[in-house]
Amino acid sequence: MFGPNLDVALTEVEAHPSAIMSFFVPASSTALVYAFCAILATLLLFFIVKLCTHRAQFIRMKRQGLPMPPYNPILGHLPVVINVMSSIPRDSHNQYLPGLLRRAYPDLGPNFYMDTWPFGSPVLFICEPIALHQITQEHSLPKHPDLREFLRPLASGLDIVTMEGQQWKTWRNIFNPGFSLAHLMTLTPLIINETAILCDILKERAEEGKIFAMKSLTDRWTMDIIGNVVLETNLNTQRADNPMVNALKRQIRWLVFGSKLNPWERWHPFRSLVHRYCSHQINSYINADLDRHIANLRLDTNTTSKSIVGLAMQTYLAGDTSRKSIDDTFRVFALSQIKQFLFSGHDTTSSTMCYIFYVLSMHPGIKQCVEDEHNRLLGPTLESKSSRIQEKPYLLNQLPYTTAVLKETMRLYPVASSLRGGEPGFCVRDPEGRSLPTDGFLVWAVSQPLHRDPNYWVRPETFIPDRWLVGPDDPLYPIKGAWRPFEYGPRNCIGQELAMMELKVAMVFVLHTFDVEVAYAQFDLENPKNPNTVSGERAYQLTLAGPSDGLPCKVKPKQATA
Numbered sequence: 001m002f003g004p005n006l007d008v009a010l011t012e013v014e015a016h017p018s019a020i021m022s023f024f025v026p027a028s029s030t031a032l033v034y035a036f037c038a039i040l041a042t043l044l045l046f047f048i049v050k051l052c053t054h055r056a057q058f059i060r061m062k063r064q065g066l067p068m069p070p071y072n073p074i075l076g077h078l079p080v081v082i083n084v085m086s087s088i089p090r091d092s093h094n095q096y097l098p099g100l101l102r103r104a105y106p107d108l109g110p111n112f113y114m115d116t117w118p119f120g121s122p123v124l125f126i127c128e129p130i131a132l133h134q135i136t137q138e139h140s141l142p143k144h145p146d147l148r149e150f151l152r153p154l155a156s157g158l159d160i161v162t163m164e165g166q167q168w169k170t171w172r173n174i175f176n177p178g179f180s181l182a183h184l185m186t187l188t189p190l191i192i193n194e195t196a197i198l199c200d201i202l203k204e205r206a207e208e209g210k211i212f213a214m215k216s217l218t219d220r221w222t223m224d225i226i227g228n229v230v231l232e233t234n235l236n237t238q239r240a241d242n243p244m245v246n247a248l249k250r251q252i253r254w255l256v257f258g259s260k261l262n263p264w265e266r267w268h269p270f271r272s273l274v275h276r277y278c279s280h281q282i283n284s285y286i287n288a289d290l291d292r293h294i295a296n297l298r299l300d301t302n303t304t305s306k307s308i309v310g311l312a313m314q315t316y317l318a319g320d321t322s323r324k325s326i327d328d329t330f331r332v333f334a335l336s337q338i339k340q341f342l343f344s345g346h347d348t349t350s351s352t353m354c355y356i357f358y359v360l361s362m363h364p365g366i367k368q369c370v371e372d373e374h375n376r377l378l379g380p381t382l383e384s385k386s387s388r389i390q391e392k393p394y395l396l397n398q399l400p401y402t403t404a405v406l407k408e409t410m411r412l413y414p415v416a417s418s419l420r421g422g423e424p425g426f427c428v429r430d431p432e433g434r435s436l437p438t439d440g441f442l443v444w445a446v447s448q449p450l451h452r453d454p455n456y457w458v459r460p461e462t463f464i465p466d467r468w469l470v471g472p473d474d475p476l477y478p479i480k481g482a483w484r485p486f487e488y489g490p491r492n493c494i495g496q497e498l499a500m501m502e503l504k505v506a507m508v509f510v511l512h513t514f515d516v517e518v519a520y521a522q523f524d525l526e527n528p529k530n531p532n533t534v535s536g537e538r539a540y541q542l543t544l545a546g547p548s549d550g551l552p553c554k555v556k557p558k559q560a561t562a
Helices: 003-015 019-023 027-063 078-085 094-104 127-136 145-155 165-179 181-186 190-207 214-231 243-254 272-300 308-318 328-362 364-378 380-391 392-397 402-412 445-452 496-513 520-526
Strands: 111-114 121-124 417-419 427-429 435-438 442-445 514-517 552-557
Touching: 003 392, 027 243, 078 094, 094 111, 111 445, 121 127, 121 435, 127 214, 127 442, 145 243, 145 272, 145 328, 165 181, 165 308, 165 328, 165 552, 181 496, 190 214, 190 364, 190 380, 190 496, 190 514, 190 552, 214 272, 214 308, 214 328, 214 496, 243 272, 243 328, 272 328, 308 328, 308 496, 328 364, 328 402, 328 496, 328 514, 364 392, 364 402, 364 496, 380 392, 380 445, 380 496, 392 496, 402 496, 520 552
Parallel strands: 121 442
Antiparallel strands: 111 121, 417 442, 427 435, 514 552
């Protein structure tokens, strides 16, 4: 029915099966097909060999008694990790993992290994202060290559978070003066101005009477502060969209860490294109600002800049008398640092501010104590508070109860951890006297499980600011090295003083003016779904450590806001 030609062709194929290939593939392409198959076979063989190598290494480690969860010789720890992580929301932060594993396997101990290859590097979790001291202070391990690759689309591998050796020392020293407490105190008026804008926006939200995501406001607030203190430029994101900031946030959403299980997320075909497009927008904007700073420096080399990047320029020139002007080397490295500051600085501080509102809304008595301290030291009116802080910014460091609330919030909701790379011959000594090899491992210093470990904290799940005010003889007194939101050692957070200043100023202004009510109950009614929790907590930390659903809130103005 299909005609004699097709019948002849089929007959030929049946008589000569090898003709199938030549029927569909031209003879000239056959060699390419064979070559492609050979490449696939080679890759498969390489994968199998590497898989066997990884699994054999962990089997040997398990036989040696090194700590790890139950191990599958074929799948490694993937079944255990999948089972544990399936008990919490998919968008929750990975720092929950070691704590969940320890609860599932109580004999595991605070430091242990995990193998999820090929979906991630082999990991050594470090979750207790003695071992953490060893890898951050006693012998500061380098940052892991996975972290460098994660940040590379944003900072091109030239940021002080992932630099190493003399290069890191040089650029850390160049930017240190701008983050010194003495210099930051001079920038207090800028922080106050941006916080006043935040309060104006909160007043508008109060008049609307609707629920809103607090995280969206605090993100813009911190971004504007960083724009002012780092670049001395008004990004104005609190009141309008900024094209550079929009591109930065888009690029952050497209960053991917090497442990993604979803292959589409991990190897998205458009990721490289998105990063190139966003980088062009960000770089163009920041380079224009750098041009302005360079031009100002040429006009007057004796004027001390107030911006962090301006101080960095002066430090860079002072470090080498042969330099007569800012060169391309500074521009390339400064561009990477600025993007890193914008990324790291805005999200971490914003998330912590949200959690301060969260804990204080659940503890009105503690909130009142904070407000009473502000009134005693800074005066009863908003004007007196603003003027006193601007005249004497060091008063922000004389608020012990406010500082205690900040520290306790960061204990319960740490927003950062440290990813280090193991080294040949370097082992961590655990509390049981075992030597834990680090070579070839991602050594993950995780503060979240440590901050809630009953071996180091009395009533670890309870918000108790007084633990930061008692003496060493009190059971509440924190154990040395058990609180690590900014990490310790030479690679500690360069922006920690700025973060503490921002948070204290915001607490003074917002708590004086508004009552902030966390509104998860109403939000869940208006957005019907099964509300997600982690260990019963609705405000669990998301992938970038902020609160779930952006912390739904309502605000009410206080009666006396003078």
